[in-house]
Amino acid sequence: MEYPSTARATGGRKGRVWTETGSIDSKVIPPGVTTPGVTPEELLAGAWAACYGGAYAYEANLAGVPTDPEFHVEVVLSVNDGVYEITKATLTVMATSGDPATLKDVADKAHIRCPVSKVFANGMATVSVGVGSHG
Known part of the structure; x- marks a missing residue:
């Protein structure tokens, strides 16, 4: 479909x-x-945060961990010699509780599952996990 x-x-x-x-x-x-x-980069960041959030919720549900973290995305646009290029994309999972190793496993699986993560498959995208309050 x-x-x-x-x-x-x-x-x-x-x-x-x-x-x-x-x-x-x-x-x-x-x-x-x-x-x-x-900016176009903000649209990319929003698309990745929303899409990844759905993939994370799916994987978190399977793992029995909270499915309500906040997802922070930064897309970096660099200009060198008049050439514009997206040089970095970083997604951080901000969970309020949970075992860091389990959350990292869920985050990695969500990164594989998320269709927008696959757009950044050239190695420029990174995913990290933080446990604490979000807001």
Whole structure:
């Protein structure tokens, strides 16, 4: 079974991005700009956090550990000699309780299961686990 998702954009980093469903409709802004809007890298970070959260919940349920951590994602855009490149993507699982070794195992399995994690399969993506309060 396939579940296609469609987004459209105009104007590049000074344009607009929206989805066919209407769930996203935002001005696109360049990195470092503080006006309202979203960067493509923020969209990638949000997609990974949400997708990974679903994969984590599945694996956590199988392992019998809490399924409610918070997922922090950082996508780094670097500019070298005028060339833009995503050079790093990091996802951190912030769990409020649990055995760190078990949580790390669940996190690793979720990373394998998550379709967006597979987009970052070239080795630039890392997943870490932190136990403590989130917020």
